[in-house]
Amino acid sequence: MKKIKLFPRAGSFAENKDLARDIRIKEIIPSLEKEEVTLDFTKVESATQSFVHALISDVIRIYGIEVLDRIFFKNCSDTIKKIISIVIDYMQERD
Amino acid sequence: MRIHLPNSAFLGNIDPFFRAFDSSNSKKLEITSNKKWISVHPVVLSMVAALGLKVGKSNVHCEKMEATSKHYFERMGLFSFLGIKSGINITKHEPAGRFIPLTQIKDSGELTKFITEMIPLLHLDPKQAEPIRYIVSELVRNVLEHSQSKFGAILSAQYYKRSNTIRIGIADTGIGIKQSINMSHSASTDLEAIKLALTPGITGTTRREGGTEYNAGAGLFFIKSIAKVNRDFFILYSGTAMYKLLKSGQEKQHIQLYADPSRDRHSEDVDIPYWNGTIVGIDISLDSTKEFSILLDLIRDTYVKTIKERKKARYRRPRFI
Numbered sequence: 001m002k003k004i005k006l007f008p009r010a011g012s013f014a015e016n017k018d019l020a021r022d023i024r025i026k027e028i029i030p031s032l033e034k035e036e037v038t039l040d041f042t043k044v045e046s047a048t049q050s051f052v053h054a055l056i057s058d059v060i061r062i063y064g065i066e067v068l069d070r071i072f073f074k075n076c077s078d079t080i081k082k083i084i085s086i087v088i089d090y091m092q093e094r095d
Numbered sequence: 096m097r098i099h100l101p102n103s104a105f106l107g108n109i110d111p112f113f114r115a116f117d118s119s120n121s122k123k124l125e126i127t128s129n130k131k132w133i134s135v136h137p138v139v140l141s142m143v144a145a146l147g148l149k150v151g152k153s154n155v156h157c158e159k160m161e162a163t164s165k166h167y168f169e170r171m172g173l174f175s176f177l178g179i180k181s182g183i184n185i186t187k188h189e190p191a192g193r194f195i196p197l198t199q200i201k202d203s204g205e206l207t208k209f210i211t212e213m214i215p216l217l218h219l220d221p222k223q224a225e226p227i228r229y230i231v232s233e234l235v236r237n238v239l240e241h242s243q244s245k246f247g248a249i250l251s252a253q254y255y256k257r258s259n260t261i262r263i264g265i266a267d268t269g270i271g272i273k274q275s276i277n278m279s280h281s282a283s284t285d286l287e288a289i290k291l292a293l294t295p296g297i298t299g300t301t302r303r304e305g306g307t308e309y310n311a312g313a314g315l316f317f318i319k320s321i322a323k324v325n326r327d328f329f330i331l332y333s334g335t336a337m338y339k340l341l342k343s344g345q346e347k348q349h350i351q352l353y354a355d356p357s358r359d360r361h362s363e364d365v366d367i368p369y370w371n372g373t374i375v376g377i378d379i380s381l382d383s384t385k386e387f388s389i390l391l392d393l394i395r396d397t398y399v400k401t402i403k404e405r406k407k408a409r410y411r412r413p414r415f416i
Contacts, residue, residue, distance in 0.1 A: 015232040058308035082391035093402040094305025
């Protein structure tokens, strides 16, 4: 299982979506090709919807919603859990 | 262009200020001001500074400010933005707990640095800081991604002790909402474009539901929702139109979020002087700041319901004849 720690790069408020896109393209997607992925939000207090969207929406688009059986969200604050849920909800309802 | 700094211009009474803005002759900027006292929302400062940057320092003429409150404008950095020696001497105190002076943000790295430094300046507790950094991040990123302005976003903010409110103003002199949203949609007026931009799931980058890998079209809906839940003002001005979210009454315990901004208690204007770009102003009352996580529950319900309804509206059954 590949573990990706977000705090060292995103800080306590994860809002830089350029960074989120980099993490998705360079780490999440290549890792998912061969193993499960854990996104570790330890010490990240909050995030924007834009950050979470740039981090995971295309992963769902590429692999389908079943990818959620292979990607895990660790140590999320309440705010982050809710923002991830919003993004996953609307990605499931998309065209 | 001519702009007059009035005696008072806050989001509740800002309409006459916008209407008095003369946007003709876009190469020059002339600034006049009330002679006695000027008390204005930070969005006014951000607008004037953004215009000053656009026309260039040599094309700005600012009438000598006489108002007793002129020191405020010096401290907020307005004259420095405009390249004007005001002759006003001030003793600079530590800004912590009071204001964020005019700041220009031109790229993503500058924004991240700014947000890190901003919260200590405003001396907020974590519950109060959460929506404010969220708003600033999403609004400035909108400017950086969609405005195509080489000057980026101009931002300022002020804490008002009496009302216990943070007021934030962000201005850009880019392409404006209509041109940006019409890259994928077909808004015929500035107001229609503003309303589309406020609708969840609508972005200028695609017509596709769910947005692109980089954009969902949710940012402005989130911000309008934060303002609505906290019963605060929020304005969006672009081209010749302004949308103003009005304060909801305190008597209503249960607040309903709407995907369609026309259903919110608001005012709109479609015939104000042309602003080449976008202006956003918001007030955040710290007394009524709701838990951010409660707000997210409301947003989630509204967002998903909206997308389902749009999907249902597009669904076509075969017609057997």
